[in-house]
Amino acid sequence: MTFIVRDYRRLVPLGLSILAGLIALAAMRTEARAQDKQALASETFVIPADDGYGTEDCLGKDKTCGQVVASAWCEAHGMSEPIAFGPASDVTSATRSLKPVKLDPNSFIITCRE
Structure with a gap:
């Protein structure tokens, strides 16, 4: 049972890192769209x-x-x-x-x- 608890402790930081990366990618994509709209305007x-x-x-x-x-x-x-x-x-x-x-x-x- 301690083996399963120990694995969850490793998965939480990994999951948070992946989530942070996805948020950063979404922010960059939104900024690129805004710049494209501005250039076309x-x-x-x-x-x-x-x-x-x-x-x-x-x-x-x-x-x-x-x-x-x-x-x-x-x-x-x-x-x-x-x-x-x-x-x-x-x-x-x-x-x-x-x-x-x-x-x-x-x-x-x-x-x-x-």
């Missing part, structure tokens, strides 16, 4: 080069004020922060939410996170 705006606001001056290649303009654009449209921005020819491959459409190569794109 974005909106892409196409801005024509001749919009009249002068955004092409900052969103063009190698402009330091591009980040400021993209952030302001996202904020003005109720979004969080820019994920990608720049000329349409440079940015379209980096955006997942942009539907395949024919874009003017002179236009600009800003992708914002919700």
